[in-house]
Amino acid sequence: MPKNAKKSHSASASAGAKKSRSRWSAGVTEHSDALDLDQGVFALDDPKKIAASLKRSAEHSSRRKAEPYRSAMSMLTFYINRAGKNLDAAHKKTLDEAKDELRRQFGRT
Numbered sequence: 001m002p003k004n005a006k007k008s009h010s011a012s013a014s015a016g017a018k019k020s021r022s023r024w025s026a027g028v029t030e031h032s033d034a035l036d037l038d039q040g041v042f043a044l045d046d047p048k049k050i051a052a053s054l055k056r057s058a059e060h061s062s063r064r065k066a067e068p069y070r071s072a073m074s075m076l077t078f079y080i081n082r083a084g085k086n087l088d089a090a091h092k093k094t095l096d097e098a099k100d101e102l103r104r105q106f107g108r109t
Helices: 003-030 047-060 068-086 089-105
Strands: none
Touching (some): 047 068, 047 089, 068 089
C-alpha cells in the first residue's frame, strides 16, 4: 500500500470520527433512554415552563436510573454544557434560571 494512500485513509477515518462525535450529544438529547423530553423543551423562553416540562418528564419516566430530580437536573446541565459556545448569553441565562426553578419545583431550595 502506498504511503499517501495510508495517510488519505487515516485522514478520512479521523474526519469520520469527528463527524460522529459532533452529533452524539444531539442524539442523547433527542433520544435519551432516561427521559422522554417534550419537543423543543430547551428552546422555550420561560424558565418555569422548561422546569415544569423536565419535572413532568422525569416523574413519568419508567426508564430513568436516578430519582426524578437528579434525572431532570442532569439532562438540563447536559444540554447547557454541550451547547457551549453556541448558546447565546440570553438563552444561557434562561436555562440557568430554569435550574433554579427546577430546584424550587422539587422543593430543593
